[in-house]
Amino acid sequence: MRVLHQQPPKVGCGIEVRGISRSFAQRGRTLTALEAVSFRVPPGSFVSIVGPSGCGKTTLLRIIAGLLEPSSGSVAFVDAEGAPVSAKFGIVFQKPVLLPWRSVLANVLFPVEIEDRRRKGRMPVEVEERAKALLADVGLAGFETSYPHELSIGMQQRVALCRALITDPQVLLLDEPFAALDAMSREQVGMQLHDVWLKTEKTAVLVTHSIPEAVLLGTTVVAMTARPGRIAAELDVDLPRQRDLSVLADPEFARVAGHIRRLLEVRPGPASRGLPADEPSPGARRVNVGLD
Amino acid sequence: MPSALGEAGEVRDEGSAPPAVALVEAETGRLRRTVATRSAIFVVYVAAVLVIWQYAVRWSHTTSVVLPTPTEVWHEIVTQPHLLLTNTWVTSYESLVGLGISLLLGVALALVLAYWTWASVTVLPTVIALQAVPKVAVAPLIVIWFGLGVTSKIATVVSICFFPIFMNTARSLRTVEREYVDLVRGLHGTKWQLYRKIRVPWAIPSIATGLRIAVPFAMLGAIITEFIAAQKGLGFVILSASQNLQTPLTLAAIFFVTVATGLFYAIAIALERLVVRKFPIEAGRE
Numbered sequence: 001m002r003v004l005h006q007q008p009p010k011v012g013c014g015i016e017v018r019g020i021s022r023s024f025a026q027r028g029r030t031l032t033a034l035e036a037v038s039f040r041v042p043p044g045s046f047v048s049i050v051g052p053s054g055c056g057k058t059t060l061l062r063i064i065a066g067l068l069e070p071s072s073g074s075v076a077f078v079d080a081e082g083a084p085v086s087a088k089f090g091i092v093f094q095k096p097v098l099l100p101w102r103s104v105l106a107n108v109l110f111p112v113e114i115e116d117r118r119r120k121g122r123m124p125v126e127v128e129e130r131a132k133a134l135l136a137d138v139g140l141a142g143f144e145t146s147y148p149h150e151l152s153i154g155m156q157q158r159v160a161l162c163r164a165l166i167t168d169p170q171v172l173l174l175d176e177p178f179a180a181l182d183a184m185s186r187e188q189v190g191m192q193l194h195d196v197w198l199k200t201e202k203t204a205v206l207v208t209h210s211i212p213e214a215v216l217l218g219t220t221v222v223a224m225t226a227r228p229g230r231i232a233a234e235l236d237v238d239l240p241r242q243r244d245l246s247v248l249a250d251p252e253f254a255r256v257a258g259h260i261r262r263l264l265e266v267r268p269g270p271a272s273r274g275l276p277a278d279e280p281s282p283g284a285r286r287v288n289v290g291l292d
Numbered sequence: 293m294p295s296a297l298g299e300a301g302e303v304r305d306e307g308s309a310p311p312a313v314a315l316v317e318a319e320t321g322r323l324r325r326t327v328a329t330r331s332a333i334f335v336v337y338v339a340a341v342l343v344i345w346q347y348a349v350r351w352s353h354t355t356s357v358v359l360p361t362p363t364e365v366w367h368e369i370v371t372q373p374h375l376l377l378t379n380t381w382v383t384s385y386e387s388l389v390g391l392g393i394s395l396l397l398g399v400a401l402a403l404v405l406a407y408w409t410w411a412s413v414t415v416l417p418t419v420i421a422l423q424a425v426p427k428v429a430v431a432p433l434i435v436i437w438f439g440l441g442v443t444s445k446i447a448t449v450v451s452i453c454f455f456p457i458f459m460n461t462a463r464s465l466r467t468v469e470r471e472y473v474d475l476v477r478g479l480h481g482t483k484w485q486l487y488r489k490i491r492v493p494w495a496i497p498s499i500a501t502g503l504r505i506a507v508p509f510a511m512l513g514a515i516i517t518e519f520i521a522a523q524k525g526l527g528f529v530i531l532s533a534s535q536n537l538q539t540p541l542t543l544a545a546i547f548f549v550t551v552a553t554g555l556f557y558a559i560a561i562a563l564e565r566l567v568v569r570k571f572p573i574e575a576g577r578e
Contacts, residue, residue, distance in 0.1 A: 065474075086381070091475065093471045093475070094471075097469075097475055099472075099489075100571065100572045111479050111488075113489070114480075114485055114489070147572075149572050166478075
């Protein structure tokens with residue numbers, strides 16, 4: 001992360017979600033996706049939102065990103081003192097969402113083009129260098145001129161992570177970014193994401209249906225229940241900020257994960273179709289979240 | 293008996309498990325042979341059809357007005373190559389110019405409709421309603437409007453080819469996935485940026501597909517209008533030759549239309565492949 005280190009320290013950006021509700025009209029009926037959801041994301045923290053599918057977590061993330069209007073409630077971006085700031089986001093979606101006709105490098109540079117509306121001519125060399133350094137940081141050096149369809153999904157998702165970081169946003173919004181990956185790349189990309197977050201001190205909001213993923217990466221875990229999506233609990237994870245996969249064996253990890261599992265009424269059992277990467281810790285039970 | 297069993301086993305082993313490399317070679321060899329064999333079968337098949345045609349006509353004493361032999365058709369081709377080639381050029385010219393205009397109009401209108409909603413509300417129903425009109429029925433009217441020359445043929449071609457190109461382009465401009473829209477909106481991008489950097493490149497393969505679909509219709513439109521009123525073109529040759537009971541020439545002209553259409557279609561397919569390789573939208577979806 002050498003390049004990211006060179007960035008001047010930024011004013012952290014926190015998020016205050018205040019009483020968000022959102023309903024959709026569906027075949028004449030009103031479907032409440034979110035009901036009175038409130039929580040705080042302190043500047044520099046990593047908040048994981050975990051819940052079964054249909055609990056409105058993606059809807060919540062889209063509302064935070066300003067892509068969707070809430071039916072009621074508001075989202076505010078504040079600094080450490082609570083004063084409002086304007087926030088810039090980097091979004092990573094479930095799928096890589098790369099532009100297939102652009103090279104890897106051109107994909108990473110895409111947000112710069114969108115932000116700099118009036119720019120004419122070539123991309124500044126230093127921006128291009130920064131994009132290359134970001135790619136190198138996630139192990140994609142030498143793939144700059146490749147095209148997305150030539151890469152695996154895991155590699156594509158790492159390109160998407162670089163694209164989210166190129167404009168140096170204060171807030172990273174991650175919408176189940178590992179959902180499309182296999183178990184191995186999930187852990188790898190997950191830890192790369194953790195390193196990026198740790199070294200850049202960005203504020204991150206991760207939406208996931210995997211309890212272990214949420215606890216492994218989050219400083220705070222927000223557990224949500226489905227239909228309508230409500231917050232069941234907000235739990236602080238009492239683990240060091242800097243983590244590696246060994247925390248999966250930590251008693252605190254087991255405590256938080258176990259607590260969330262009980263809250264979400266996840267039934268453990270051999271019949272569960274828990275995702276392979278959900279439960280890497282030995283002896284832990286398999287979970288059955290998000291399969292309802 | 294055990295020794296006999298052993299021998300049998302050895303023999304079977306040799307037969308059932310050849311070395312992997314040999315297997316691959318055998319496989320590619322078979323493939324190469326298959327291609328050669330298939331071409332050979334096709335050539336023999338075509339030759340057989342021509343021979344059967346030739347002798348069936350001769351032995352049944354069918355007059356050449358009803359059905360000429362392949363050699364009679366061939367005779368027309370070699371004795372009047374200039375007539376056939378110049379008229380093929382005329383019909384091709386009408387089709388290709390018509391296709392070009394259809395491409396420009398169809399893509400332009402689709403681009404406009406995709407950007408301005410009010411335009412799609414008013415123009416789209418009109419275009420769809422016009423598509424319900426059979427163009428062949430309107431062709432005589434088009435001749436009255438645009439005269440006996442090439443212009444009326446080009447106009448008919450445009451009236452037919454515009455729609456597939458327009459529809460393909462318009463549809464793919466609309467079907468950009470939500471995540472891509474979110475990507476641009478999340479960066480506070482403008483409607484124009486979304487349009488220019490996502491939606492338009494997204495639609496490019498479909499433009500090529502629309503063009504490919506339109507190619508056979510272009511030749512059809514040109515020929516039909518030449519039937520109605522023309523002094524040149526393969527449609528004119530076909531019509532006047534058949535009216536003069538010159539069936540060999542009619543068939544020769546039909547042969548030229550077919551070859552020209554096939555050629556243009558092959559070019560359109562190659563172009564479409566090229567474009568899809570450059571804009572692999574489907575590959576980007578998963």
